[in-house]
Every structure is written in C-alpha cells, then in structure tokens.
Amino acid sequence: MGYIEELREIIGNRPLILVGSVVAVMDGEGKILLQKRPEGIWGLPGGLMELAESAEDAARREVFEETGIEIGQLQLVDVFSGKQYFRKLANGDEFYPVTIAYTSKDIKNNIIKIDGKESIDAGFFDRRELPEHTSPLVRTLIQQYSHFFK
Structure with missing residues (x-):
C-alpha cells in the first residue's frame, strides 16, 4: 500500500493537496509521448509522488510504469496548481493537485510497454496532429510552451 492509500484510510475522501509530475517525452522526430488512460483520455505520463x-x-518512475519508456535528463516547464485543477474521483476522493511539468528528450529506450491498468495505449504523436480526446493540459502545454517542444 502506498502513501496516498494510507492517508485515505485515515482521512477518508476529504480534500488533499497532492504533488505529482508529468513529462512531455519527445522523440528524435519531435513527436510527443502520450498515454491513453482507461477513461479514454490521452495525456502525458505521470503521477503522484x-x-x-x-x-x-x-x-x-511514472513514465516507466505507464509506458515502459526509460528517460534520463528532465527540463522543468512549469508548475500547475489552483482550484481550477480540483478533482473528485469516482470513488469520492477529492484533491487539489500540484503538477510539476517536465520535458525530456533523453530517451534510454523507446520500446513502449503499457501496463493495461493506468495505460491502455501509448504512442508518439506529432504535436500538430494529436488524437481525439487529448487532455486540455497537453494542449495548453504545447500552445503556451511551444519553445520546449522543438
């Protein structure tokens, strides 16, 4: 059982502030790695600390667990937080995420292996031709921080 599950046993569904990371992994052709989560949304691999x-x-760790891709160097893009990111999960858990966004071009292996739990699909996509149902955060990152994705 992880840290967050242990906290939830103590406090139930009450709101928490949770810190996590996402990574925009870019391959040599400038394509971005996206994962498709079970709810059908394409997003950046990442998760909670x-x-x-x-x-x-x-x-x-999250990039590897969710996609099988190993990465090295990271470059900080920005930190996203605030009430507009509030989440209430299907099980009733509530939280305000603090999401630290990185980019990485330092791919150690590019063999995608999805876990079938947190990811049901993954692949590299041209940032101008994103799949339908791509997360708004991904689109915002690409638009506002385009200099990181060249």
Whole structure:
C-alpha cells in the first residue's frame, strides 16, 4: 500500500493537496509521448509522488510504469496548481493537485510497454496532429510552451 492509500484510510475522501509530475517525452522526430488512460483520455505520463521521492524521480518512475519508456535528463516547464485543477474521483476522493511539468528528450529506450491498468495505449504523436480526446493540459502545454517542444 502506498502513501496516498494510507492517508485515505485515515482521512477518508476529504480534500488533499497532492504533488505529482508529468513529462512531455519527445522523440528524435519531435513527436510527443502520450498515454491513453482507461477513461479514454490521452495525456502525458505521470503521477503522484511517494514519500521520500523527488519530483524528478517520480516523473521518471511514472513514465516507466505507464509506458515502459526509460528517460534520463528532465527540463522543468512549469508548475500547475489552483482550484481550477480540483478533482473528485469516482470513488469520492477529492484533491487539489500540484503538477510539476517536465520535458525530456533523453530517451534510454523507446520500446513502449503499457501496463493495461493506468495505460491502455501509448504512442508518439506529432504535436500538430494529436488524437481525439487529448487532455486540455497537453494542449495548453504545447500552445503556451511551444519553445520546449522543438
């Protein structure tokens, strides 16, 4: 059982502030790695930090767990937080995420292996031809931070 699950056992569904990382992984052709989550939304691989884990380590771990891709160097893009990102999950859990967004072109392997749980599909996409149902965060990152994606 992870840190967040342990917290939930203590406090139930009450709102939390949770810190996580996402990574815009770019291949040599400038395509961006996206994962399709079970609810059908395409987004950046990422997830929440565990105790004693750095944001960078969480980012690398989540990319590997969700896509099978190993990455190295990360470049900070921005931090996203605030009430507009509030989430209420189907199970009733509520949280305000603090999302640290990175980009990485340092791909150690490019063999995609989805886990079938958090990811039901993954692939590299041209940033001008994103799949239908791509997360608004991805579109915002690409528009507002285009200099990172060249």
